[in-house]
Amino acid sequence: MSDSIGEVKAQKVTLEGEFELECGQSFNDIELVYETYGALNTDATNAILICHALSGNHHAAGKYENEEKPGWWDSLIGPGKAVDTNKFFVVCPNNIGGCHGSLGPSSINHDTGDYYGPDFPIITVRDWVNSQAKLSDSLGIEKWHAVMGGSLGGMQALEWSYLFPKRIKKAGIIAAAPKLSAQNIAFNEVARQAILNDPDFEGGRYLDKSKYPKQGLKLARMVGHITYLSEEAMRSKFGRELKKEKLNFGYDAEFEIESYLRYQGDVFSESFDANTYLLMTKILDYFDPASNFEGKLVNAFESIEAQLLVVSFSTDWRFAPERSKEIVNALIEAKKNVSYLEIDSPHGHDSFLFANEDYVKGLSAFLEN
Amino acid sequence: MNTIEVIKNWIDKESQVLDLGCGDGEILNILSKEWGSTVLGVEINQDDINKCIQSGLNVIHQNIDEGLENFSDNSFDIVIMSQTIQVLKEPKKALQEVTRIGNESIVTIPNFGYWTTRINLLLSGKMPVTGTLPSAWHDTDNIHLCTIKDFENLCSECEIDVIEKCFFNKFGKESLLAKVAPNLFATTAMYKISK
Secondary structure, eight states, rough: OOOOBBBBBOOOEEEOOOOOOOSSSSOEEEEEEEEEEEEOOSSOOOOEEEETTTOOSSSSSSOOOOOOOOOOTTTTETTTSEEEEEEEEEEEETTOSSSSSSSSTBBBBTTTSOOOOOGGGOOOOOOOHHHHHHHHHHHHHHHHEEOOOOOOOHHHHHHHHHHHHEEEEEEEEOOOOSSSOHHHHHHHHHHHHHHTTOOGGGTTTTTTOOOOOHHHHHHHHHHHHHHHHHHHHHOOOOOOTTTSSSSSSSSSBBBBHHHHHHHHHHHHHTTSSSHHHHHHHHHHOOOOOOGTTOOOHHHTTTTSSSSSEEEEEEOOOSOOHHHHHHHHHHHHHOOOOOEEEEEOSGGGGGGGSOOOOOHHHHHHHHHOO | BBBHHHHHHHHHHHHHHEEEEEETTTHHHHHHHHSSEEEEEEEEEEHHHHHHHHOOEEEOOOOOOOOOSSSSTTEEEEEEEEHHHHHOOOOOHEEEEEEEEEEEEEEEBBBBBBBBHHHHHHHHHHHEEEEEEEEOOTTOOOOOOOOOHHHHHHHTTOOEEEEEEEEOOOTSBBBBBHHHHHHOSEEEEEEEEEE
């Protein structure tokens, strides 16, 4: 029934023309890498745009040649899966500012011939959505059947619904929030401080100096990773298990959870760009659609025409169900077509990555109704 | 007429309808398709929610017992609460909320005063198990059962007006007996109320 999509390859496109950013700066051309799965139908009505989260990229499903690890949403995208590639043409770009091939801080600035590094402008969710709209044009997709994503990806799907109401039929807003709380921003700030204060950060010009703030990025990821897991999941997976039989009265990784976090931090810091990480946390912090409407989310949603599905997870404390309900309640008040699902799942914020049965059923019902 | 026909009779076409405890969306589906209603359901059962979504209905996963504050005053033309009030922890509060959110509301209850229920209790000395109330006392979701008289008393206590009422027999149809002596011969009662 559910199967893998098999081997996939990334594609690259240059979206030509001036691209203005919310901050006032602009790019001349923007380069985006993306992947597609399934086939676009003749009238281009079966396309689904997948938006990735903070540390995600365009590799959402399938496997690269000679690689074992599938894309980050492979559990949900594929033949017979929640996002059924037998029925839909699925597109997932790496957002600008990213570090996996799209224009970002580790790209060369053609004006100077150097890496952008810290000079890369602070972009926003709106900038992303605008760049994704340009990608839609280049792919010949006038209207998406659905735009969806989890966490920061869900915020992009939400932004799509009021920014381009005519270009989107459905929006899947999963494990998201209408804006970050003080606590959310606090965690992001700890992550940023870890990176900014790494001596190898070099004011963001580490690439020019052949250095890399690995320790800072590792710490940032470790603190972030804690917020993605639930207390329950951490307890059942690691408890207070020791790596060795006895305490050794030292500062090495003794508990399994310490060793797990260090490992996760190491792996991540070897495959991600520190400037991109800083940028991503800032994009999250800035997201606040109600801010242009005197804090009234309901007014921000006025233009929405799409059918929306909001999904939250019981043990998610990063963007708890209450945060999703803020979105839902504003949509109800604005008299929009909204459905809301609260899924019972032990995996905390990361739940949106797992193929929980109720979640899969809800998603496919929404996409296929 | 059956319950859905009466509901259609009681509400204008193209009304905005909220169904609290909408189940698999049976009523909303009909109202949306045949009556042009703009509909929203509230449900707690995951399978039912997915059935609603499958039918293209808007549905919110929410526990009515935990409050309905997210729905503002008079935000719907009609609020339906069908066969739901008896499973709630605070039926009185729910009734007040229903009439706050809807300009008008339609509430359906199972009638515990139905004659077989009465005889069942009288003769067996045990909590009645009937076609409408099929579970044993310890296993039932129906924790706040009432009779037609009880419900009407609660409405007047809450200063809620009964605009229309309709009584159904065990086949879900209106009948002469159910009309003449509803508290004895109706298994189900449906009210259109407002505050």
